Amino acid sequence: MTSDERWMPPRDPEARPDAVAERPSPGWGAPGAPPPGPPPFAVTQPMSPPWPGTPVTTPPADRRRRGPRTVRRGTAALLAVLGLLAGLILGAVGAREYFGLAPAASQAPTSTTTVGVRPPDSVAGIAQAVVPSTVYIEAATGTGAASGTGLILRPDGYIVTNNHVIDVAVAGGTIQVTFSDGTVEEAEVVGRTSDYDLAVLKVERTGLDALPLADSDSVMVGDPVVAVGAPLGLEGTVTSGIVSALNRAVTAGSATETSFINAIQTDAAINPGNSGGPLVNAVGEVIGINTAIAQASGTGAATGSIGLGFAIPSNQVRRTTDEIIETGRATYPIIGILLDGRHRGEGVMVATTATDGNEPVTPGGPGEEAGIRPGDIILSIDGRPMTSPDEVIVYVRANSPGDTITLTIRRGGTEQDVDVVLGEQEAN
Secondary structure: OOOOOOOOOOOOOOOOOOOOOOOOOOOOOOOOOOOOOOOOOOOOOOOOOOOOOOOOOOOOHHHHHOHHHHHHHHHHHHHHHHHHHHHHHHHHHHHHHHOOOOOOOOOOOOOOOOOOOOOOOOHHHHHHHHHHHEEEEEEEOOOOEEEEEEEEOOOOOEEEEOHHHHHHHOOOOEEEEEOOOOOEEEOEEEEEEOOOOEEEEEOOOOOOOOOOEOOHHHOOOOOEEEEEEOHHHOOOEEEEEEEEEEEEEEEEEOOOOEEEEEEEEEOOOOOOOOOOOEEEOOOOOEEEEEEEEOOOOOOOOOOOOOOOEEEEEHHHHHHHHHHHHHHOOOEEEEOOEOEEOOOOOOOEEEOOOOEOOEOOEOOOOHHHHHOOOOOOEEEEEOOEEOOOHHHHHHHHHOOOOOOEEEEEEEEOOEEEEEEEEOEEEEOO
């Protein structure tokens, strides 16, 4: 029995109807208390209906008319007023909630962000602007296939990608370009160069949304970047990061077709299939074309991003693609010297003996005309220290034929500056 239950003794039929059964409250312990039983407590219960045979005492007429009726009327009036007030209050609250005049007290805050709209300089905003101008490229022959990414270079159907994405199909294969809306076009190769790992394609379509090329010389380490591509065929994949370093001397390709790139390094994830895709800045301008990733030694083929990706600077892309579109071929600048890869001292040494019939300093070439001699040590170019032959080649090829560069060389313990007007060589 709980404390909310009520206990009453068995009714004695002979007991008076107005008798009251009592039990001491807990702990009273009054003498003469009923025998122990359920927890003692007192209950007073007036008998509502009279028992049979029991006279009913009728109150005087004036008490019947005035006393009880007065109390009932007052109570009723008070209840009516309270009910009216409660109804008005609850009705007003319900109306405000029903008609949306005020949020319910338990309603959670509502976001004010508009679905599908993001600031233009956010990663999402940049992706919305860049992805439609990025394409998926598939190159195939009867013996092999490759895939990668490209970007729309001009509205009249010119597309740029990496040479290594399409070179498998150059001799008798097919190249298909898939646009962001899912449409597919056959593409032809306008021109390509393995020296810069760039290729220009053309599709028969106009009115395309081209991506603008930024001035890559204005890029700084730490700038935010976004990479777009089709890693493993997953079109429209977007990753983000920063510019990790500039002027990385990157060589890629095979022994017969080597690319020398003065690369932009980024930690934005670049994976197989991203090749040829854009690396863009915070306003959606292309600062580079993704072309290579670093892998830990001993891993063999590329396995995926480790946060070391490299892109061809947009200024190089502009110069080379303009040349290909105008002439169908590309060129690169040269000094006309051979470099000794066995040198282990400071700087980079000009070779002292001929190799494969090539003289250390090409007779009549830019280097000879500038006064460079076999055995000279190149310490720096335009103030940038040189520590390997690749760095010299990459730096020179980052310029244009006809540009003038300054070499600081050491000869017989004496340092001197030599100005060289760069020559021109047709690219592979």
